[in-house]
Amino acid sequence: MTHRQNTLPAKSPxxxxxxxxxxxxxxxxxxxxxxxxxGDLEVATAPRLRELIATEVEGPLSHLVLDLRGVRFLSATGLAAIEYGHRLATGRGIVCTVRVAAAGRALRVIQLLPVGFADAIELA
Structure with a gap:
């Protein structure tokens, strides 16, 4: 009888x-x-965006733009990261704009769901 052990790599692909x-x-x-x-803003990439936004709002900003024109896919986790960034910035008195392509995929997802940053959307 052979024993087989399944192991996962330290970082799953x-x-x-x-x-x-x-x-x-x-x-x-x-x-x-x-x-x-x-690229794709989803479960594997959203944490990087959250971390970057948190770092950026620590600096002397009066305006933060989240430019999503290059987003190909936007998941609920990605949307939550945008919501987090908007709340974090505005909570510190920073004007936050969410820039999306007028015919882009990100805008279609954002329009499907209630978001707290609807008034911050800028079509480009």
Whole structure:
């Protein structure tokens, strides 16, 4: 009789952030931060966005833009990360804009669900 043991790698590929996912920060003005999100915003990538937003709002910002024009897929977890970022920024007195493509997938998901940042949406 042979014994077989199933083990999982320390980091499961299912939860690693996909290589095509990218977060970029731009500073068009000293008090403005633009977080550009490209790729799938879902369970594996949303924590990275949450961490980045938390770091950004610690700085001297008066305006934070979450640029979702490059988002190909937006899950409920990704939507929750956007909601978190908006609440965190506005709670610190920072104006937060959520920029989406007028014909993009992110906007379709956002329009399906009640979100607390509906007044912050900017179509691009």
């Amino acid at each position: 299912a939860v690693d952030a996909p290589a095509a996912f990218r977060l970029t920060i731009h500073r068009p003005a000293p008090d403005t931060g633009v977080v550009e999100v490209v």
